[in-house]
Amino acid sequence: EDQVTQSPEALRLQEGESSSLNCSYTVSGLRGLFWYRQDPGKGPEFLFTLYSAGEEKEKERLKATLTKKESFLHITAPKPEDSATYLCAVQVSGAGSYQLTFGKGTKLSVIP
Amino acid sequence: KAGVTQTPRYLIKTRGQQVTLSCSPISGHRSVSWYQQTPGQGLQFLFEYFSETQRNKGNFPGRFSGRQFSNSRSEMNVSTLELGDSALYLCASSLGEGVLFSGANVLTFGAGSRLTVL
Numbered sequence: 001e002d003q004v005t006q007s008p009e010a011l012r013l014q015e016g017e018s019s020s021l022n023c024s025y026t027v028s029g030l031r032g033l034f035w036y037r038q039d040p041g042k043g044p045e046f047l048f049t050l051y052s053a054g055e056e057k058e059k060e061r062l063k064a065t066l067t068k069k070e071s072f073l074h075i076t077a078p079k080p081e082d083s084a085t086y087l088c089a090v091q092v093s094g095a096g097s098y099q100l101t102f103g104k105g106t107k108l109s110v111i112p
Numbered sequence: 113k114a115g116v117t118q119t120p121r122y123l124i125k126t127r128g129q130q131v132t133l134s135c136s137p138i139s140g141h142r143s144v145s146w147y148q149q150t151p152g153q154g155l156q157f158l159f160e161y162f163s164e165t166q167r168n169k170g171n172f173p174g175r176f177s178g179r180q181f182s183n184s185r186s187e188m189n190v191s192t193l194e195l196g197d198s199a200l201y202l203c204a205s206s207l208g209e210g211v212l213f214s215g216a217n218v219l220t221f222g223a224g225s226r227l228t229v230l
Contacts (some may be wrong), residue, residue: 042224
């Protein structure tokens with residue numbers, strides 16, 4: 001069974017204090033690993049897709065990396081507007097479907 | 113271009129009633145998926161449609177059903193509502209097929225329909 005575990009569940013950072021969120025996964029065959037951001041009352045907003053170990057992607061203060069067992073979302077010098085829940089999800093290859101299996105998320109709070 | 117549109121945004125029902133939720137995908141997207149989000153279970157996959165055919169189904173009871181129309185719009189229905197069906201129901205669309213790395217497999221989510229069952 002495909003599993004995705006995110007840690008920590010919640011994280012409070014001071015503005016400018018860099019940190020990383022972890023996503024560990026167990027799948028039969030990985031097509032892609034996805035990171036989404038979700039604000040309260042809204043749907044998840046796509047951030048990145050990673051396809052193979054060693055791949056990295058960056059967007060503003062966010063950088064996502066991927067190994068064969070886990071992914072990290074690094075947040076550099078965060079701002080209060082980065083406060084949100086960050087969701088990690090995996091998509092399995094060979095299934096003929098684009099189903100995503102999600103972790104429970106990390107709720108990030110950035111304090112001014 | 114317009115994003116994924118879900119209606120209604122909020123609704124309140126009582127136990128035993130049924131509900132129909134609607135989703136309009138991004139123009140050109142042929143795949144629509146539905147997810148249930150609750151505080152305890154997080155996001156859970158309900159079903160996926162591509163070109164009017166159900167391509168995959170999650171582990172939910174038969175009370176949950178869906179369909180997709182020829183214009184790619186989709187509806188999901190929940191019959192005989194239970195208190196535990198209270199959740200945010202999210203619709204996501206994607207191209208549905210295409211070369212890997214092309215972004216065809218990226219799901220774009222709508223804002224969701226918040227269902228409260230009393």
